Amino acid sequence: xxxxxxxxxxxxxxxxxxxxxxxxxxxxxxxxxxxxxxxxxxxxxxxxxxxxxxxxxxxxxxxxxxxxxxxxxxxxxxxxxxxxxxxxxxxxxxxxxxxxxxxxxxxxxxxxxxxxxxxxxxxxxxxxxxxxxxxxxxxxxxxxxxxxxxxxxxxxxxxxxxxxxxxxxxxxxxxxxxxxxxxxxxxxxxxxxxxxxxxxxxxxxxxxxxxxxxxxxxxxxxxxxxxxxxxx
Amino acid sequence: xxxxxxxxxxxxxxxxxxxxxxxxxxxxxxxxxxxxxxxxxxxxxxxxxxxxxxxxxxxxxxxxxxxxxxxxxxxxxxxxxxxxxxxxxxxxxxxxxxxxxxxxxxxxxxxxxxxxxxxxxxxxxxxxxxxxxxxxxxxxxxxxxxxxxxxxxxxxxxxxxxxxxxxxxxxxxxxxxxxxxxxxxxxxxxxxxxxxxxxxxxxxxxxxxxxxxxxxxxxxxxxxxxxxxxxxxxxxxxxxxxxxxxxxxxxxxxxxxxxxxxxxxxxxxxxxxx
Numbered sequence: 025x026x027x028x029x030x031x032x033x034x035x036x037x038x039x040x041x042x043x044x045x046x047x048x049x050x051x052x053x054x055x056x057x058x059x060x061x062x063x064x065x066x067x068x069x070x071x072x073x074x075x076x077x078x079x080x081x082x083x084x085x086x087x088x089x090x091x092x093x094x095x096x097x098x099x100x101x102x103x104x105x106x107x108x109x110x111x112x113x114x115x116x117x118x119x120x121x122x123x124x125x126x127x128x129x130x131x132x133x134x135x136x137x138x139x140x141x142x143x144x145x146x147x148x149x150x151x152x153x154x155x156x157x158x159x160x161x162x163x164x165x166x167x168x169x170x171x172x173x174x175x176x177x178x179x180x181x182x183x184x185x186x187x188x189x190x191x192x193x194x195x196x197x198x199x200x201x202x203x204x205x206x207x208x209x210x211x212x213x214x215x216x217x218x219x220x221x222x223x224x225x226x227x228x229x230x231x232x233x234x235x236x237x238x239x240x241x242x243x244x245x246x247x248x249x250x251x252x253x254x255x256x
Numbered sequence: 257x258x259x260x261x262x263x264x265x266x267x268x269x270x271x272x273x274x275x276x277x278x279x280x281x282x283x284x285x286x287x288x289x290x291x292x293x294x295x296x297x298x299x300x301x302x303x304x305x306x307x308x309x310x311x312x313x314x315x316x317x318x319x320x321x322x323x324x325x326x327x328x329x330x331x332x333x334x335x336x337x338x339x340x341x342x343x344x345x346x347x348x349x350x351x352x353x354x355x356x357x358x359x360x361x362x363x364x365x366x367x368x369x370x371x372x373x374x375x376x377x378x379x380x381x382x383x384x385x386x387x388x389x390x391x392x393x394x395x396x397x398x399x400x401x402x403x404x405x406x407x408x409x410x411x412x413x414x415x416x417x418x419x420x421x422x423x424x425x426x427x428x429x430x431x432x433x434x435x436x437x438x439x440x441x442x443x444x445x446x447x448x449x450x451x452x453x454x455x456x457x458x459x460x461x462x463x464x465x466x467x468x469x470x471x472x473x474x475x476x477x478x479x480x481x482x483x484x485x486x487x488x489x490x491x492x493x494x495x496x497x498x499x500x501x502x503x504x505x506x507x508x509x510x511x512x513x514x515x516x517x518x519x520x521x522x523x524x525x526x527x528x529x530x
Contacts, residue, residue: 063442076443084429115427117493119485233429238446241495244483248470 032172036179039136039165040186046132046161048190051124052198052254053077054242055191059198060249067205070195071212078188078213078220080236085112086162087224088232090183093166094176102144106157109148113158115233118243120256129159136164142171181221188213198253261315262286266302266331269324274298278324286317289334294525299328301525304365310338311347311376319351323359323388332527336366338399339374339409346375346411353380357387360520362512364393364527367450367501370409371399377413384420389458390491391515392416393508396432396451397501406449407434418457425489426455448481448497452504454511457491460519466492469511479503 038044055073058064064073089108096104116122130152137145144167151157162183169179189210196206246256262285267278275298282288285308292301304319311317323329339347355361370376384390394414401408411433418426430451432439439445463486470484473494480498487493494511496504509524516524 058442069442072442076441080437080443110424111427114424114488115429117426117428117485117487118483119487122488231431233427234431235429236443237430237432237451237495237497238443241446241481241483241497242443244485244493244495245481247485248474 033174033178035172036169036174036182039132039168040182040189042190042193045135046128047124048128048187049194050254051121051128051256052194052246053121053191053256054118054239054246055195056198056252056254057242057245057249064195065199067201067209070199070201071209074188074191074195074209074213075216076236077191077239078184078216079223080234081239082184082187083220083224083227084231084234085115086160086187087180087184087220088227088229089160090162090166090180091176091224091227092229092232093163094170094179097144097167097170102147105144105163106151109157109160109163111232112160112162115235117235118240118246118256120247121243124256125161126159128161129164132161132164133159136168140168140171142167177221177225180224181217184217184220188217194254259316260284260318262306262308262317264288264304264318265320267322267324268300268327268329270298270326270328275300275327275329285315286319294330295522297328297520297522299330299360301330301332301527303332303334305334306337310340311349312340313342313347314345315347317349319349321351321361321363322354323356323361325356325358327356328360329362330525330527331361331363331365333365334529336369336397338369338371339376339412340371341373342375342410343373346377348376349378351378351380353382353384353390355382355384355388355390357385360389362391362524364391364508364512366529367395367397368412369397369399370412372401372405372408374399374409375411376409377411377415379415380417382416382418383422384418384457386421387459389460389519390418391454391456391458391512393452393454395453395501395504396430398449407432407439407445410435414453416455418455420457420489426457426487426491426493428453428455428493446481446497448499450496450498450501450504452494452496452498452508454494454508455487455491456494456515457487457489458519459490461486461490461492465515465518469494469514472510472514473507480507482507
């Protein structure tokens with residue numbers, strides 16, 4: 025029994041690590057509004073929020089985008105990639121989450137560009153510089169997953185995992201929760217993430233960008249939060 | 257796809273300071289009343305009518321609205337859009353809007369009322385040139401149900417796609433699914449029953465105006481919650497969760513008044529409904 029060097033899953037793990045500096049630690053995507061209103065205050069209420077955020081927002085935006093982008097990369101349909109980059113940005117109506125996501129996308133792109141020699145990363149960067157594209161971490165992540173030959177559903181699953189695990193870290197700091205509670209939520213969400221990834225496989229392109237009113241409102245309201253530890 | 261239940265086409269242009277119709281066409285279960293000029297600004301107001309009295313199973317509506325340069329138009333409905341139960345297939349409405357530079361469209365339909373087991377999908381596609389101004393609002397409300405359920409409709413889906421000079425600049429996709437979602441819960445409607453959305457796009461929009469709108473509309477109350485945010489182009493979205501249509505309408509009217517006074521030095525006309 026040996027470890028196959030053709031399996032590049034470990035390389036994709038590097039991007040999931042909470043130490044991978046994309047700035048995810050400074051975004052709560054509206055969670056901080058709920059914390060300040062005391063609607064999210066413990067493990068159970070945070071888990072409820074995370075459930076809705078994952079299943080009612082993330083799957084229709086980042087998750088479905090990852091699925092579509094992977095396929096577009098397979099087909100070398102780069103116009104589709106840039107189209108999704110624009111759709112992901114303009115469907116994000118709350119300014120803070122939109123701009124925060126763009127910054128994270130750019131930071132991630134700059135980082136992976138020093139790790140991987142891939143023409144598409146350079147092209148993405150150039151398009152952002154020329155204001156033709158915006159930048160999104162789900163797209164950069166999927167580009168790397170595709171490049172490494174990690175299957176599409178695994179790439180999507182790991183992307184969702186990295187987002188959820190950063191949010192758990194943020195909740196541990198902000199609510200605050202104990203580290204053990206945090207790990208319990210990450211464990212609880214393993215099955216939920218697999219189910220979310222399966223749901224994404226069955227979504228139609230027409231489902232793109234569906235938002236949930238309460239979540240979006242909390243993201244808009246965050247702009248007016250005075251004392252804050254997160255940028256969104 | 258053809259065979260629309262109702263079709264409406266309105267092409268409008270500015271002629272000697274007055275906005276007039278270049279082309280009006282309607283057939284089936286959609287029609288438009290005679291144009292009304294509420295003041296001497298030249299801005300025209302059209303009321304859209306659904307003579308059928310409501311959207312039924314499998315109904316399909318198509319609207320096409322085009323404004324030439326400098327045309328100024330208020331578009332509204334005569335009464336609420338009522339969607340009844342749709343056992344076979346959902347009711348659908350598609351609206352295409354074309355706005356030339358310098359034109360102004362305020363599209364303020366009455367609320368959508370979705371009754372028990374109603375399924376409705378609406379798609380608005382707006383193509384605007386830079387320099388056009390667009391103000392839009394909608395309100396989703398649950399209709400009365402025999403067993404007193406707050407959300408007895410099955411699905412309401414609203415899509416707004418806005419293009420400026422052929423580039424997508426805003427994509428708004430709401431899909432409320434009380435049949436499968438825990439609609440009252442955190443993250444969804446959060447204890448409210450009505451959802452209002454307003455979107456405004458104009459070269460005159462500024463972060464300062466957004467702040468003033470926020471301070472005028474926001475208050476410590478249990479009656480509603482608002483969210484207000486700038487778009488990636490000059491413009492903003494306003495979302496309201498509330499329990500009454502009037503609450504949302506008051507907020508939208510206040511917002512509309514502030515914008516109208518600031519940009520056009522006039523108050524919006526009171527839209528008389530019979």
